[in-house]
Amino acid sequence: MQTAVPHFGLRLTSIAAQCLAVAALSLSAFCARADDVADVQKLLAAGKNVEALQKADQFLSSKPRDPMMRFLRGISLSQAGRAPEAITAFTKLTEDYPELPEPFNNLAVLHAQQGQYDKARNALEMAIRTNPSYATAYENLGDVYAKLASQAYSKALQIDTRSAVAPKLAMIRDLFPKERNSIVTASASTVTPAPTPSPAPALSPAPAPKPVPAPVPVPAPAPAPVAPKPVETKPAETKPAETKPAEAKPSKAEADESARERDVANAVRAWADAWSRKDMDGYISSYSKDFNGGKTRKAWEQDRKERILGKRSISVKVSSLKITVNGNKAIAQFKQDYHADSLSVSSGKRLELVRSGGSWVIAKESTGS
Secondary structure, eight states, rough: OOOOOOOOOSHHTTTTHTTTTTTGGGGGGOOOOOOHHHHHHHHHHTHHHHHHHHHHHHHHTTTTHHHHHHHHHHHHHHHOHHHHHHHHHHHHHHOOOOTTTHHHHHHHHHHHHHHHHHHHHHHHHHHHHTTOHHHHHHHHHHHHHHHHHHHHHHHHHSOTTSSTHHHHHHHHHHHHHHHHHHHHHHHSSOOOOOOOOOOOOOOOOOOOOOOOOOOOOOOOOOOOOOOOOOOOOOOOOOOOOOOOOEEEEEEEEHHHHHHHHHHHHHHHHHHHHHTTTTTTTHHHTTTTTTTOOSSSSHHHHHHHHHHHHHHEEEEEEEEEEEEEEEEEEEEEEEEEEEEETTTEEEEEEEEEEEEEEEEEEEEEEEEOO
């Protein structure tokens, strides 16, 4: 009887099946024989973990160092509920093949399932150092950080309520009421009215003076007319017209390059906007059909849908955007501010885009560049 792998509230474990997916393309260079690999994969997909483990052990008896079959064996152990043995299998695989990010990622998932989030964080950081463009490890690391923060907050709440936390809360509660009381007190204080001046005593009217006859005016002789002086006029000064140098117009090649850079910038912002609005059609169509997401196209699209639509809210903002265009290829480098539910991550981002069908689409994506 097979034992189911336990699931926890952390988002990381709810996608454990995808994280433990068999489609690890970077392992293909070491691949065991295709028919043996396909047989084990089919058994795992059907939930026949014991049979898959037996076939993997049979193959490894003759080729004990084959990394792909050892990887599948670790998945078989994990899905069979034999976590300690799976941890040992993936740990040895990371020691023998430290250049592969997938074993580190799966090791982190197993540690997270057992609540060992510090070990999970260390394993994911190793996966990212191995492959800086490994998107799954970045998202899993974000989930682990969120869980570690939640644990730290829960531990803080367990501190005695009589400790220094209570006075701080009291200070915040009392700040505004005291201020409001002082304002009310100031406005309610009485103002002493100014004394009302006493009315001035009334004065008796003075007697009116007797009228005096006015003298009769004598007309004065009219003055002789004076001839006006001529006004001197100066000729208007003519200033030479100022000539401004003609502004240089950009060449057609420069104008075309500027237009291409603008189109690339619009494509990057449309991608971020579709991600923020959880518009999966717009988000998926932002990527080239040849985009390598570390797994099959169908599996990658399904994984992105589950991760994006599983969030209550997402905000992706692009800043400090720098674009380099070379023909039908372009590179966009910028700072990405990602906010999803309680998780906030700011990091450098690099997108390599190609022009396809009149639109710019993402051919390669990496973080931390």
